[in-house]
Amino acid sequence: xxxxxxxxGVAMLASCSSSHQDPKWAEDAAxxxxxxxxxxxxxxxxxxxxxxxxxDPKPWEVEVALWLPADRQIPGYRCILDGLQSTTGATMGKxxxxxxxxxxxxxxxxxxxxxxxxxxxxxxxxEKATSIIDQTNYxxxxxxxxxLLDMSSAAFTRSEMKE
Numbered sequence: 001x002x003x004x005x006x007x008x009g010v011a012m013l014a015s016c017s018s019s020h021q022d023p024k025w026a027e028d029a030a031x032x033x034x035x036x037x038x039x040x041x042x043x044x045x046x047x048x049x050x051x052x053x054x055x056d057p058k059p060w061e062v063e064v065a066l067w068l069p070a071d072r073q074i075p076g077y078r079c080i081l082d083g084l085q086s087t088t089g090a091t092m093g094k095x096x097x098x099x100x101x102x103x104x105x106x107x108x109x110x111x112x113x114x115x116x117x118x119x120x121x122x123x124x125x126x127e128k129a130t131s132i133i134d135q136t137n138y139x140x141x142x143x144x145x146x147x148l149l150d151m152s153s154a155a156f157t158r159s160e161m162k163e
Contacts, residue, residue: 023048026149029086038132039076041145043083043112046123050114051088053159057116059089064097067111073099076133077110088114121159 022036029044030036047064051057064084068077081099084090090097102108110130112123129148136144 022146022149025087026145029083030145032086033079033082035141036145037076037079037141038129038136038144038148039079040083040086041148042125042129042133043080043085044087045083045148046080046112047084047087047114049159050121050123053121054114054116054119059091060094060096061116062088062090062096063115064088064090065100065113066098067100067102067113069102069106069108072108072110073101076136080110080112084112084114123159 022030025048026036026041026044029040033040043066051062054062066080066084078099081097085092085097088097102111107124110125112125114121114123128151132144132147
């Protein structure tokens with residue numbers, strides 16, 4: 001069976017078999033990044049959801065910020081940027097994607113903010129997603145990514161739209 005992922009509201013619903021045929025957007029993100037790790041998949045999943053929520057804006061119409069505490073600005077978490085670039089089209093070259101440091105004492109959860117004009121979506125990763133990123137190593141990378149793909153995005157991200 002094939003993996004089926006559809007966006008409904010702010011939730012990504014996945015009905016999946018053990019064969020794990022990945023969505024094209026996940027494969028594209030892994031190809032850009034060089035592997036299918038959970039960080040790149042989280043970024044791609046959030047970016048894919050945001051672009052659908054925003055009505056599929058052009059890549060130069062969005063601004064993307066990934067907020068991480070200083071001690072989480074390491075591979076795994078930084079890989080989220082590549083997933084976001086792949087699905088939103090925001091790039092370092094265009095200057096519309098940035099990595100920012102969460103202020104000391106602030107919320108330690110990775111936060112992704114995607115804006116288009118006056119519309120803003122904010123995603124917060126919960127403990128389940130950060131735990132998968134924290135515990136991943138090379139031999140388990142693909143299986144850990146599939147665990148994230150199998151989850152509903154509402155289970156590990158929160159989206160708020162403000163206009």
